[in-house]
Amino acid sequence: MESLKDTLEKVRKELHKFPEVSEEEYETKKRIEAFLEEHTSCEILSVAKTGLLAIFNGKKEGKTVMLRADIDALPIQEVNTFEHKSVNEGVSHKCGHDGHTTILLGVAKLLAEKPLSKGKVVLLFQPSEENGRGAQSVLEDTCFKQLNIDYVFALHNLPGFTKREIVVKEHEFTSNVKSVVITLKGKTAHAAEPEKGYNPANAIAEILHFVRQETKNIPEDSDFFLATPVHVTMGEKAYGISAGYGEVHLTLRSWSARLMKEKQNNLEQLLQKLEEKERLSINTSWFEEFYANKNNKEAVEYVKKAAEQLNLSINEINTPFKWGEDFGLFTQQYKGAMFGLGAGKNTPALHNPDYDFPDEITVTGAQLFYNILKEVQQ
Incomplete structure (x- = not known):
């Protein structure tokens, strides 16, 4: 039987090979939907034209928690020569959104195998993060407006930090x-x-x-x-x-x-x-x-507790990151947090033409999200 790591690495490399820029993620959406249909029995809804919502309901009432992954690529020509390099000229996953998407697919698989007893989980596969229009499009979507969300969480892989290190900060996390x-x-x-x-x-x-x-x-x-x-x-x-x-x-x-x-x-x-x-x-x-990600203290505590359960190193930084991330629009409106997942000290920087998301951290991200979900429902 194929391990979770092998399953996720396979889908991550497929996503990397066929990247699509903001507002054009049609094939990416199909690949995500196909994975969800094969590995889960969740409710799948379209959102913001090229995005998806995967909804998992517990047997008992509880909190509604949204986890978000961005799915778009960048208009950057890849210089890597490995087998899963981008086949789309001038477009490549140079911010790791292929990895973020795969992590959330890993969460979906874990929820299918080990369902939560209470509460609702909303997995948002969000388009158009790179041009700053995706979060707004989701928030304006009638389908999304019907969800009564209590908490929102997202992660971003961070080159320059030790692999699997969890980077957290209360209040502003990004600019x-x-x-x-x-x-x-x-x-x-x-x-x-x-x-x-x-x-x-x-x-x-x-x-x-x-x-x-x-x-x-x-x-x-x-x-x-x-x-x-x-x-x-x-x-x-x-x-x-x-x-x-x-x-x-x-x-x-x-x-x-x-x-x-x-x-x-x-x-x-x-x-x-x-x-x-x-x-x-x-x-x-x-x-x-892009609006600053404003991390709620309680939400950050959930992240830290979930990381401690997995014996992950926690790095509480003092200064926000200077880059923008449109998840900030969600944290302006809901309790929540964005946190970092170390991608390796020597991993090429984000948006560099030789960057490739490290598959070694994918299962860690999925397990951490799953533990956050359990913490919120306690």
Whole structure:
């Protein structure tokens, strides 16, 4: 009989081989559904177009607990050459969502083999985490709104931490993140007579100065704020022309939602002044907004107790992670926690083209989630 580890490794490598980006996870959804139908008798519901809910009901009433796995891949070309490498050009699982999905499938198998006596378990296979639209789509889905959820939990694999180490933190676990594209439209002119046009260069310089001035990249401080220029462009490579158009692309990060709003307002006030001063038309487009994961103290205790039962090392960190994770939208609305699962000290970093989720930690993740479910129902 095939072991749980072997079963999960097989499905994880299949998911890795056939990755799909946000909002296009149609085949991934079919693979998840096929596994659930083969290994469980749970209720399976579609959610947020390309997502799934797997629902397990205990015989007695109890709490409703949601576990979430993200299922989308990234638009990154894989450089690995192993047999299960991505067959989809320019798309690959470089954040470990194939592993997160497999862990939740492992939970489903454990629940089928050892059902909980009470309560309800909702396994959410969520699409579109990478573009920040998945959690919102699930929350707006009529099917999901009918669930009366008490607790929510999710994990993220963490390269740089010892394999199977459980990383926890109360309050903020990840950062608030927003991206913005600033377009500056002026008027081209001859490069010898720039005064006859409206060049965005000075405005772009002031925006970049603002970024440098406002940034406080000290994660240990509560007023941590990081503005990162990710793309800047202006004009054309035509040396007789004074530019009339430019763009600045930024990401903003903070622990505090209040500070994020304050900095956003400061930036928009600066742009209003520059519009008048430089005689430009300046527009902003805000997108890929991620809310901070706010970990509930009680939920974190459930994670720690479950980890102790499995004799897993627990690492209570002091500083949140600077990356965004759209599970934060769930922890803003429900009691819950996101925690980390160590993926290995020497595992390539997330979003790197040579990253591959380590199969050695999959069963650990599944067993830990299962124990969390048991703890909540006690």
